[in-house]
Amino acid sequence: MTDRASNGIGHGNGGSVLPLPLNLVALIIAYLDQPSDLARICRTCRVFHYMTLPSLYADVSLHSYDYIRYPQGDGRPEGCGMASPFSMGLNGLVSRNVAGYVKKFKVLGKWKEHEVEDYSKVGRVTDGSMMLSILIRVAIEKMVVLESFRWELNTKMLPTVWQGLAQKATLTHLTIKFPSLRHPRPVTLVPPIPSLKSLKIYDIDPLCYADDVSVLFLEAKKLEDLELIWSPRMRDAREPSVSLETFFGKLISAKHNLPVKRIAIKNLYTLENQECKKVIANSTLEEIIFINSIGGAADDPGTAFFDRSWRPQVDELPNLKMLRTNKISRSQSEFLRSTKGLERIYLIGPPRPSRGDNWASDGTESDLPPLPYSPASSTNSPSNNCTKHNLKDEYLEAITKNHGKTLRHLLLMPQWRLSSDDIALIVRQCPNLEQLGIGVEYANFPNLRLLVPFLSKLTAVRILDNPDDKAFAEKTKELADDGSHEQKIGSESNNQDWKVKWVEIGNLLFEIGKMELRFEPEDGPKGSSWRRPIWRRPLETVKD
16 A cells, blocks of 8 residues: 555546555545545546545435425436436445445435325335335345444335345444334334444334334344434323333343443333333443433423333442433432432433424534533423422532532533522532533623633533523623624633633524734734634534
8 A cells, every 4th residue: 555656646648646655645535524525536547536436435325305306506307317316326336336335324315105005005015115125125235344324214114124234244333213104014023133332213103113123122232322212292192102111021021131331212201111121231321311201390290190100219320421311300319419420411401392303313412512402491380490490409419519520511401590609619519521501690690700710621611591581582682783792702711721612602602712913903013912713603513
């Protein structure tokens, strides 16, 4: 790989470019992440084609649409003269020698099926869906280094695809979207995939012919990341159709447990099952995410019969590092008192209405600062608010006393408007904080500005809107219109010891740059000073 092309890398016209060591060319190509850039490099010359092709096809994503798309400025439909880009992409994987480079394969979007109800009446799947599954199975069999597969089409994945995946010894990450329609489909007893390390299943609905994954769990000896997201329909309808034994029954019978490091659960609505709670190995668990599941202080009374069946149980979790939940309760605060050493705590508040919620991976934490987005509360009854505020002191005491020394990320409920004493307690007991998200009224901003510099490792600060009072949002918008936020942040950060790079106030996000020498012409030749530039950024810059 370090040999030089002594005559240069040739072109078809007889010219050549400056010869470079091939390992240097490979290093340059490794920095290209846009498919369009990689495709252009592939067309440059024969050597670049062979060196870039593996990178171009390493991550393949095919998006299906149930309508014909017309690109802007062209007027011709996509795929004019042949077929849709989705079909042609699948054809290329099946018919050309490129599938062997694919490490990540994803199919998503809407697959249009014809006469579904007529086929369902006679116990058949549509020919189009069957042919789709066959082609994807053939493509998967040719992917000798496949590591990740994602099925996010609106149609059900058929047994032939499962069988193909079960044969891939290299497959470690699997994401499956279950069907959300009640058309009869074959229910697959999913075969084991022993190499699996990450499994994410969402839109689980017992009435929509969900596949049986119990054997998959039984043989998942290497599973580290488990994410199960039920459809919000059952909780909305108060429908008691979910049974955890359909997922973990074989594990219970075999007295095995899953050695997962991270578990994420959303929209779970079922009665407590003590045996199912034992299928997760406590000794390996590092991250817990519960969204819109089990019981909390602000629960809808209509779900109390199921949610309150989950009795508090304090288990020893020696390696737990992260807790993320949108429900609070006294039993949860007691759990925080009984554990030590958490590094990340996210209390994101009660859920928004779940209808139409297509959340698939909100349980994961963003790699970018500041702290992850937290939804506002939709349950604003006086009794609920009273309960939530009464629990604030209990949570603050448990968090600062038991986890303060190790805590790096802290996000508290937006309804909790912290006083100066609360902020001082966090600053004093949590010296290693890197990201902080809290609710503070505008009147306490001066105290916050005085205390934040004492957190020497802090890089991101988030001041949350109060969902129970719109006055805070109106005040921040008023100050944003006249540029007061930029002026205040600029004056506070105008010193060499300032570490904070991101500040979010309500729905406004600001990025703070490095110190630089700024010249002001109106102040004359000596009108220069060291300042930090402040930029307003869209929230999408740092959101999940």
